[in-house]
Amino acid sequence: MAAQDGLKAIFTELDRSTDRALAGLYRVRADALLERPETPSPMIPLIAEAGLVFGLVAMLVQLGLSASN
Structure with missing residues (x-):
């Protein structure tokens, strides 16, 4: 019983x-x-979104120009 009380x-x-x-x-x-x-x-x-879009477009244009050479 003492254990239960404890x-x-x-x-x-x-x-x-x-x-x-x-x-x-x-x-x-x-x-x-x-x-x-x-x-x-x-x-x-x-403004941040426009900067990202312009950066992506510039990268795509650069890749397109270097692929045509």
Whole structure:
């Protein structure tokens, strides 16, 4: 019977510890939910995309010219 009482106390403390840990995780998670910062200008992604497209076109033109020689 003493062993059962000892195990009961251990599992009771384990249950309390788990509840405290989960409550802490919920608090951290609630604090970590931040809004996504906006880009300084909506034009920045468009400019970057245009630069990539022009670079790809230039590479394709260069490959086409070197293949015809």
